[in-house]
Amino acid sequence: MLIVNEKNIKLSRGDYAEICFNLKNPDNTPYILSEGEKVQFAVKINPNNTNKLISKVLTNDGESYVTVVLEKSDTQDLTFGSYFYDIRVIDSDDKINTPMLKANFEILEVIGDGNTTVDGAN
Numbered sequence: 001m002l003i004v005n006e007k008n009i010k011l012s013r014g015d016y017a018e019i020c021f022n023l024k025n026p027d028n029t030p031y032i033l034s035e036g037e038k039v040q041f042a043v044k045i046n047p048n049n050t051n052k053l054i055s056k057v058l059t060n061d062g063e064s065y066v067t068v069v070l071e072k073s074d075t076q077d078l079t080f081g082s083y084f085y086d087i088r089v090i091d092s093d094d095k096i097n098t099p100m101l102k103a104n105f106e107i108l109e110v111i112g113d114g115n116t117t118v119d120g121a122n
Helices: none
Strands: 001-003 008-012 016-023 038-044 054-058 065-070 081-090 096-108
Touching: 001 016, 038 065, 054 065
Parallel strands: 008 096
Antiparallel strands: 001 008, 016 065, 038 054, 038 081, 081 096
């Protein structure tokens, strides 16, 4: 299950998801990606942590959006609960622009996880 409410994301652990992000300038006009610019999507346990639990680097020259694809392997080992994510644009000179500040990224518990037998015993 994928739920996107404004900037906040909720995703069932292990689910496949495609999330489209529209990039905006501070004046709310579309941010058009130039050739050589990369967009980084990163999920962390907290904003101050240096370890990225999920990191995707994307390109989409000439467009004002990117689509982040999350595979089962991206979330299947994460603990249920709340995390943070952001989107950053990195140009060819490694200058960073953050068109989308941190937001919540929640991994939802799913009943079908694990190796539970029919009678409920583990």
